Amino acid sequence: MKPLLPAVDAAGLLREAGFALLLRDRRPVELADLAEAAGLDVQAATSAVASLAQAGWLDLDESGRVAGAAGLSLATGPHGLTLGDEAFRTWCAYDSLGIAAALGADALIETACGQCGTPIDLALRGGMPERNGPERLWLADGGADLRGSFCTPTVLLCGEEHGIAWAEGQDGRGRLLDLVEGARQGAADWAACADALRRLS
Ligand SMILES: [Zn+2]
Ligand SMILES: [Zn+2]
Structure with a gap:
């Protein structure tokens, strides 16, 4: 969202x-x-x-x-979010991070690098990521079409290099955040x- x-x-x-x-x-x-x-x-x-x-x-x-x-x-969505022991799906990577952060939850995000497809598992404790990288979050600027222009391109990237490659592929229409920045902003947004x-x- x-x-x-x-x-x-x-x-x-x-x-x-x-x-x-x-x-x-x-x-x-x-x-x-x-x-x-x-x-x-x-x-x-x-x-x-x-x-x-x-x-x-x-x-x-x-x-x-x-x-x-x-x-x-x-049931629907490309990213996994387990809150406690309940499994949900989310529409974009920012949803997973932001929802867990706003709830202050112990959570597991299961997704893949948008650039290379490498699986990414990220645990959160009390709503904060257990590590701050090497992954990056791409937060798309979005447009009229929520799913297509915001959710689809809003992904995690396996590291700085693929973050930059993804940003170039998106013509810079968005921002690269580290995981803690993404969680902090998401806590406010949710x-x-x-x-x-x-x-x-
Ligand atoms: Zn979303
Ligand atoms: Zn990658």
Whole structure:
């Protein structure tokens, strides 16, 4: 996902409530439960959910329940994120890092270098990466299309050299961060989602 300010709009409330319920219950979220958690009426929530899903801001399963929100997915996504002993997928590498950081979680990120495909396993303790490198995070600038322009190019790179190569391949449209910088920024960007989880737990 692309970071946003704390929600004051329906889209943000649904995104944060969806994230919190996915984490709390670890199963797809019925729209009625989502609407209630977001403090919206079901009709308003249903139409907002449809447009959010179309724009890639929520994932729906075949029954129309929410299965992914704010970068966190029960089943879909190229990056693995294990929180405690529960396995999730995420839409981009920044999601994995930011979500674990905001939750202050012990976590394992399983992904691969965007440039060469070398597997990368990164453990976090209390939300902070256990090592600060050699991997780098590429944080794309993003654009109109959330998944295509932000999530797809936002990856970890196995080291500085492939970080630079990736940045060149992206025409410099983004920033290379070290893992601790990525976790710190992610903790801020997912703070509202983590608050929603505390509120709803
Ligand atoms: Zn993302
Ligand atoms: Zn590499």
